[in-house]
Amino acid sequence: MRILIKMTNNSPEEPEKEKILRGENESRSSSFTKIEKEGLFFIDSQKRFLVWSAILPIFIILIQIANIIFLIMNPPPPGRPSLHREAPRIIEILSPLWIMIIIALFVLTNFFFLLRWQKKVQQYYHQEETFDKLIKSSPDEIDSSTKFISLSQITYDIIQHIKKIRKIFLLMNAIAVFYFLWFVSRIVFRLALGRLLFRGPPAQFPLILIILNILAQISLLIYLVFQWKFFRKWDLKISKLTTLEKRIYEELEL
Amino acid sequence: MKSSQYRSANLIIQTILEGILRAERENSLIKGIVKSHLINYCGLKSTTADKYLMKLENAGYIESYNEQWGDRTIIIYKITPLGKERYEWFVKINSEIE
Numbered sequence: 001m002r003i004l005i006k007m008t009n010n011s012p013e014e015p016e017k018e019k020i021l022r023g024e025n026e027s028r029s030s031s032f033t034k035i036e037k038e039g040l041f042f043i044d045s046q047k048r049f050l051v052w053s054a055i056l057p058i059f060i061i062l063i064q065i066a067n068i069i070f071l072i073m074n075p076p077p078p079g080r081p082s083l084h085r086e087a088p089r090i091i092e093i094l095s096p097l098w099i100m101i102i103i104a105l106f107v108l109t110n111f112f113f114l115l116r117w118q119k120k121v122q123q124y125y126h127q128e129e130t131f132d133k134l135i136k137s138s139p140d141e142i143d144s145s146t147k148f149i150s151l152s153q154i155t156y157d158i159i160q161h162i163k164k165i166r167k168i169f170l171l172m173n174a175i176a177v178f179y180f181l182w183f184v185s186r187i188v189f190r191l192a193l194g195r196l197l198f199r200g201p202p203a204q205f206p207l208i209l210i211i212l213n214i215l216a217q218i219s220l221l222i223y224l225v226f227q228w229k230f231f232r233k234w235d236l237k238i239s240k241l242t243t244l245e246k247r248i249y250e251e252l253e254l
Numbered sequence: 255m256k257s258s259q260y261r262s263a264n265l266i267i268q269t270i271l272e273g274i275l276r277a278e279r280e281n282s283l284i285k286g287i288v289k290s291h292l293i294n295y296c297g298l299k300s301t302t303a304d305k306y307l308m309k310l311e312n313a314g315y316i317e318s319y320n321e322q323w324g325d326r327t328i329i330i331y332k333i334t335p336l337g338k339e340r341y342e343w344f345v346k347i348n349s350e351i352e
Binding site: 032033038039041042131134135137138139142144146147148150151152153155156159237240241242244245246248249251252253254 | 260261263264265267268269272273275276277278279287288289290291294295296297309310312313315323328340343344345346347348349
């Protein structure tokens with residue numbers, strides 16, 4: 001295989017190449033390394049955040065599964081209907097189901113994106129050698145089956161993903177409010193009312209499940225605050241990026 | 255103009271600029287990247303690539319020069335300070351508020 005190095009030996013731009021060979025291209029080389037480092041740092045931080053975004057709601061999903069199991073498996077005792085042990089209404093079973101579906105949708109969307117994205121990031125890290133081969137190969141012997149992934153592609157992928165999950169995130173905010181109301185009406189209110197009217201705690205939810213639900217509420221609240229901050233940063237970023245994109249679009253007269 | 259239209263055009267533009275910058279880092283013997291290598295790196299059809307390369311050159315983001323390759327002439331693209339600045343802006347916007 002003829003390599004490009006051979007070709008350049010007969011080039012008319014000899015003085016320029018001599019400069020490069022003397023190491024005067026060092027600034028060019030290191031500048032891309034610096035830019036790349038910044039880009040990879042950004043990708044790493046996004047990756048960490050997305051991993052946490054996927055893991056945390058799994059806990060909330062597990063609590064909802066426990067809620068549903070408990071509601072279905074613990075009907076009121078047979079015989080005279082008890083005022084403080086009513087059979088769960090369909091809406092009460094559907095509520096944790098809705099909460100679970102929306103949160104699971106958010107988690108799964110993030111998770112599958114992460115899987116695909118991670119593959120691309122790995123490909124970017126490992127394509128150095130292939131890229132080196134490409135630029136040193138003869139222009140007649142290019143292997144067009146080799147697909148490259150650029151830092152720009154990885155960045156734009158996450159931008160597209162954020163735009164999509166932002167919509168699901170709004171649904172998740174609504175469901176968080178619904179979860180809070182459901183929790184208050186189903187557990188807290190009945191617990192208080194049961195104690196007040198029947199002088200004893202209603203046996204519908206065991207204490208451990210109540211505590212886990214409270215923990216789930218707190219973690220969901222913290223999670224939402226972090227997500228809001230995350231999306232707020234992204235709004236700023238996307239608005240700056242759009243300004244740059246418009247400028248480039250105009251400069252190129254596309 | 256929709257922002258998605260800017261975005262798809264800008265993805266191509268940034269990938270081209272990145273390809274040239276990467277080649278300049280990897281290949282210390284020539285300044286720039288051979289056109290066919292660049293098209294392969296960006297994964298573009300040659301007609302699309304020609305359109306963008308021409309626009310980038312007209313805007314002063316990149317420059318081209320010819321090299322002899324045996325009997326034929328090949329085109330080599332290199333990035334200008336303006337092109338490099340635009341790519342740097344793109345990376346900085348993404349990383350500055352982390």
